[in-house]
Amino acid sequence: MIASALGARPLCDAVEVLARRLGIRKSALPTANTELLTAREREVLRLVAEGHSNGRIAERLFISPKTASVHVSRIIAKLEVTNRVEAAAVAHRLGYLDT
Structure with a gap:
């Protein structure tokens, strides 16, 4: 997260609280420099x-x-979900279905 790299601790804390309230897992989101899933995935x-x-x-x-x-x-x-429906929801949220 950019805020973390900049040392903006209060902002990082606020983001973490909001993410928990929304049910977003921090590890389910890709970082700026890495892709969470391969192209095939x-x-x-x-x-x-x-x-x-399948x-x-x-x-x-x-x-x-x-x-x-x-x-x-x-x-x-990788998405830390429990089923295909949740995986599809995360795919939508991450924009993998836009193309």
């Missing part, structure tokens, strides 16, 4: 958000259903 997440099953995701991306399942599991773990 963003592709898979887009398809998850569209409601596709089998359909596999067909669309020309991968095995097991590989699709692994991608979905890793996405869920």
